Amino acid sequence: MKLIDFFLRGAIDRRIAAFQNDLMQKHVAEVENIYQQMRGWRHDYHNHIQTLKAYRALGQDDKIDDYLNALESDLSGIDTLIKSGNIMVDAILNSKLSLAKSKKIAINAKAVVPARITISEIDLCVLIGNLLDNAIEACLRIENEDNRFIRVYIDLKRENLYISITNSSGGKISKQGGRYVSSKKGNHGFGLIRVDKIIDKYAGYIKRRDEEGVFTTEIMLPL
Numbered sequence: 023m024k025l026i027d028f029f030l031r032g033a034i035d036r037r038i039a040a041f042q043n044d045l046m047q048k049h050v051a052e053v054e055n056i057y058q059q060m061r062g063w064r065h066d067y068h069n070h071i072q073t074l075k076a077y078r079a080l081g082q083d084d085k086i087d088d089y090l091n092a093l094e095s096d097l098s099g100i101d102t103l104i105k106s107g108n109i110m111v112d113a114i115l116n117s118k119l120s121l122a123k124s125k126k127i128a129i130n131a132k133a134v135v136p137a138r139i140t141i142s143e144i145d146l147c148v149l150i151g152n153l154l155d156n157a158i159e160a161c162l163r164i165e166n167e168d169n170r171f172i173r174v175y176i177d178l179k180r181e182n183l184y185i186s187i188t189n190s191s192g193g194k195i196s197k198q199g200g201r202y203v204s205s206k207k208g209n210h211g212f213g214l215i216r217v218d219k220i221i222d223k224y225a226g227y228i229k230r231r232d233e234e235g236v237f238t239t240e241i242m243l244p245l
Contacts, residue, residue: 106133106176110143111150115174118154126167127158133176140245141183145220150185152213153239157189160237164192169235178245182226185241191232 077085161170173188221228226243
């Protein structure tokens with residue numbers, strides 16, 4: 023029996039590791055995409071200014087309006103929704119929240135995080151990324167777009183990093199053995215397991231609540 027348990031644990035650990043690798047590749051791609059667009063726009067900033075000055079000198083105000091509208095449309099794809107003070111947190115939050123916003127989910131977010139913290143950036147990326155992926159998925163199950171929302175609050179509380187993510191949810195969240203379980207299929211269900219393992223790694227605290235169509239996750243991680 024012990025031998026069977028050993029092999030089962032090994033299989034589960036390998037599936038979790040595969041899930042984490044896939045997740046990190048996804049997050050890294052999102053982060054690289056948003057910052058690549060930002061760097062490209064900054065590089066072209068001087069050219070944009072010169073073009074607008076040229077249109078003004080020629081008295082072509084209609085051209086100025088068209089150009090500004092085009093720039094506004096371009097910037098909407100790299101909208102920086104939040105600046106926490108930590109580059110990695112900013113990257114993952116802005117990539118996920120921009121995605122949520124594009125899917126007609128109302129966003130209310132505030133984050134204050136030191137530039138340097140003792141928590142691994144990889145762990146923090148996996149943690150926040152999983153929570154927001156689950157929040158987005160829950161919101162998208164709600165047909166009425168007016169009822170979709172995600173609230174994010176991250177700050178320092180008594181030498182702890184406090185993370186709170188609240189979202190609207192459609193229907194009752196499933197539980198097994200008193201624990202919430204993901205409605206996703208395949209390896210995606212390991213997201214909740216990975217979050218719990220990170221909390222355990224840092225001797226942190228996590229609380230999940232499901233009340234009247236609203237789901238909240240609160241986390242405290244000692245710094």
